[in-house]
Amino acid sequence: ETGVTQTPRHLVMGMTNKKSLKCEQHLGHNAMYWYKQSAKKPLELMFVYNFKEQTENNSVPSRFSPECPNSSHLFLHLHTLQPEDSALYLCASSQGVKDTEAFFGQGTRLTVV
């Protein structure tokens, strides 16, 4: 069993749909992250939660809405997405101390049609 699990692994959604991505970490970490990975681009940090509190929001459009009910679970709610939002969405966690390494889930490959 991996330390960070994401569901679903693949998602195809229309631009008018609403869907949610789920992430769960079993590592006892205090910080959780959402990253976006598009082709030919570096990983882009979207959101950071530390002890359930959002500490970073890197100018992400409001059509992406994160939720962190506790230190082990993280959601990304999606609505009215655009085709250019198609990408691999990766969840990660870390101990919570600054600059410690992050451990990633397997990602959700999202296609917006």
Next chain:
Amino acid sequence: RKEVEQDPGPFNVPEGATVAFNCTYSNSASQSFFWYRQDCRKEPKLLMSVYSSGNEDGRFTAQLNRASQYISLLIRDSKLSDSATYLCVAGAGSYQLTFGKGTKLSVIP
């Protein structure tokens, strides 16, 4: 803008070869550095942290040059299983790690 730059490659090397990757970071306040490995259509996985004194893990050696703001990764005796994209990462005193675009390595039989 804080950036991490890497040669995208691909680096095509024969089995048994030694290959080196460099990356540069623009934020002089960066304090922590890592190399991640990402296989095709998989998530990034931590390969090793990079310490100021340099560090080695088996066939892999990482070096940090703060004055020139670059990080290197050396892979000795390349194996077919080393084929992957290698991501250089710098952290600068926040929860944000800055990733490079990655360098693709293909080890050929």
